[in-house]
Amino acid sequence: MAKPNSPITEHLAYLLAQANREINRQLELRLSKEGVPVEQWRILKVLSDGNGHSMGELADAVLLNHPTLTKMIDRMVSDTLVYRVQDPNDRRKVLMFISDRGKVLCKKLNSLAVDQEEHILESYGDKSTSELKRLLESLIDSSN
Amino acid sequence: MAKPNSPITEHLAYLLAQANREINRQLELRLSKEGVPVEQWRILKVLSDGNGHSMGELADAVLLNHPTLTKMIDRMVSDTLVYRVQDPNDRRKVLMFISDRGKVLCKKLNSLAVDQEEHILESYGDKSTSELKRLLESLIDSSN
């Protein structure tokens, strides 16, 4: 008998891509109110601990390749949202810091993002959301 | 008292992006054995039902914008994996079909993808995987 080839919509990789696309689209829509791409919000959020973060560290944290990050940071420096400082302990590294202007923007973006999370909680449910988060974390863990 | 700003790693949007990136990276790695990007595998898989699918339908199914799909299909036509036929019932539409060569390739890709799914099942577990799939489907549903 013929093996019924599972449709693409049943693959985990596809479901993840689809869910990610949809949620990201919604978030993008909100952040566009401030004219900021999702990646820049991530960068600002990571830097908003006030510490310096190297480019490599940042690239990992915000899920961008090094060259892509470099060019995005160039733009953000032009917009005076962040600034570069050479790491005094290891001069190969560049430490990124958030500016005051960046902090102000980040706050606005955070509340837009919180809006979205709340909207998800409403339509999707408290329980499902936290369970999904748990499973995603554990999937990520098990992939390393 | 200060509101502790939740780190980016706790946002659903971030967890989805991270999981998607990782799983996609793994799949990419396997499919690269045949030199095919993930999106092309999706296209072949959708077309492998043997029916004609319009570009709009395909774009939705494989999570690509229209112009991006058009250009990717151009490449696949050059590689004789798929071909275009004008829809006789609505001449605005183009129906895409998979070629014999495309079918052969798709089979090979399917087994590479199955390898990955099995690898995930092993390291992540049967139960978690099906539960995660269920939650993702329901998230996608609730977003429409």
Added chain:
DNA sequence: TTGAAAATATTGAATATTCAAGAATTGAAG
């Protein structure tokens, strides 16, 4: 101490994606 290898970030060329506009066809209202 020196010199080769590793780590870090950036650059430039090649490639891919996106946005806005265009061409062709259909639908449907007057």
Added chain:
DNA sequence: CTTCAATTCTTGAATATTCAATATTTTCAA
């Protein structure tokens, strides 16, 4: 019928991303 709006797909220009190569600094073994 005719015309105008909507649908479908493609194109070209602008933008963004990636790959490979480069420059700089550090590490570490000989």
